[in-house]
Amino acid sequence: MAPKKFSEIKHNLLASLLGLFLFLFSIASAQLCPDFYEKTCPGALPAIENVVRAAVANESRMGASLLRLQFHDCFVNARVQKWKLGGPYWTVLLGRRDSTIANFSGTIDIPSPLLNLSGLITAFANKGLSASDLVTLYGAHTVGQTRCTIFRSRIYTENNIDPSYAASLRAICPATGGDDNLAPLDTETPTVFDNDIYKDMMVERGILHSDQQFYSGGSTDSQVEGYSNNPEAFAVDFGYAMIKMANISPLTGTSGQVRLNCRKVN
Ligand code: HEM
Structure with missing residues (x-):
């Protein structure tokens, strides 16, 4: 085989370097990062923050709805809105x-x-999240509401519920009808992000069947007790767990698409 000319070697080297660069770039751009829009759209985050603030000011439940949206988006592999x-x-x-x-x-x-x-x-394990992550993330139920149709069977048929609490909920949620009547997930402070949902669990005031599971003599009781005594620990853990949840197999780089209309595939 004839020896390669210097220019040919140089060309191949450059091509290899370019390939390596593109490879590294595709790895770098295939990960989530906090400053993703810093260069391409520096106005994005302030604009989103303004819209979210206005929406929450207009309807306080909007914060809870967005928080829940993030949970559902992460679990079904769709896009997460950027907000705090x-x-x-x-x-x-x-x-x-x-x-x-x-x-x-x-x-x-x-x-x-x-x-x-x-x-x-x-x-949660199916999504790579631990039992501890589950208890932490479940604290999101400190805000927001739920519909009668979701909690009816609990207040009429379950035993591990505070009787006076169940009676007060029956006034909101009849045995038949009123399916869309609402009750708060957190009994004391439904619009404040705090640790009260864990205190509710400890006195059998979880409104959902699933709420009460975390304090039912099982492996998660001690974490519930811990958070009920230590709101700061809950708040710190919650932030980390949200980041972990957002990292469940995200579509990045050239995977997926950027929808022109959020409601439908391009
Ligand atoms: C095993 C886990 C979970 C279950 C079974 C569950 C179930 C539910 C149910 C049934 C509702 C009420 C829906 C309705 O009545 O229409 C609800 C509301 C809510 N969930 Fe969860 N959830 C879970 C985990 C989470 C997580 C991880 C988050 C967020 C990090 C979250 C945030 C919320 C919020 C904020 C609301 C209130 C929404 C509003 O008022 O619009 N949930 N959840």
């Missing part, structure tokens, strides 16, 4: 792209509120 919530703060990793699937098949991964503790733990 009053209460604990955390660095949201950016750069998730939208799913190219636009049906409800992914929602099968969302755990049912009728599951027992082991089923809830398994649902």
Whole structure:
């Protein structure tokens, strides 16, 4: 074989270096990072923050709805909106792209509120989250509301519920009808992000069947007790757990797409 000319070697070397650079770039751009829009769209985060603040000022439940949206998006592999919530703060990793699937098949991964503790733990383990992450993230139920149709069976048929609490809920949620009537998930401070949901669990005032599972004589009781005594520890853990949840197999780099209309695939 004839020896290669210097220019040919140089060309090959440059091509290899370019290939390596592109490879490294694709790795770098295939990860979430806090400053994803810093150069391409520096106005993005302030604009989003303004819109979210206005929406929450207009309707206080919007914060809870957005928090829940992030949970569902992470579990079904769609895009997460970039935002932060009053209460604990955390660095949201950016750069998730939208799913190219636009049906409800992914929602099968969302755990049912009728599951027992082991089923809830398994649902989170399937997403790479621990039982401890589950207890921490479940603290999101410190804000927001739930519909009668979701908690009816608990207040009429279950025994591990404070009787006076169940009676007060029956006034909101009749045995038949009123399916969309609402009750707060956190009995004392439903619009404040605090640790009260854990205190509720300890006195059998979890409104959902799943709420009460975390304090039912099982492996998660001690973590519930810990958070009920230490709101700061809960707040810190919550931030870390949200970051971990946001990192569940995100679509980045060239995977997925950036939807022109959030509601449908391009
Ligand atoms: C095993 C885990 C979970 C189950 C079974 C569950 C179940 C539910 C259910 C049944 C509701 C009420 C829905 C309705 O009545 O229409 C709800 C509301 C809510 N969930 Fe969860 N959830 C879980 C985990 C999470 C996580 C991890 C987060 C966030 C990090 C979260 C945030 C919320 C919020 C904020 C609301 C209130 C939404 C609003 O008021 O609009 N949940 N959840």
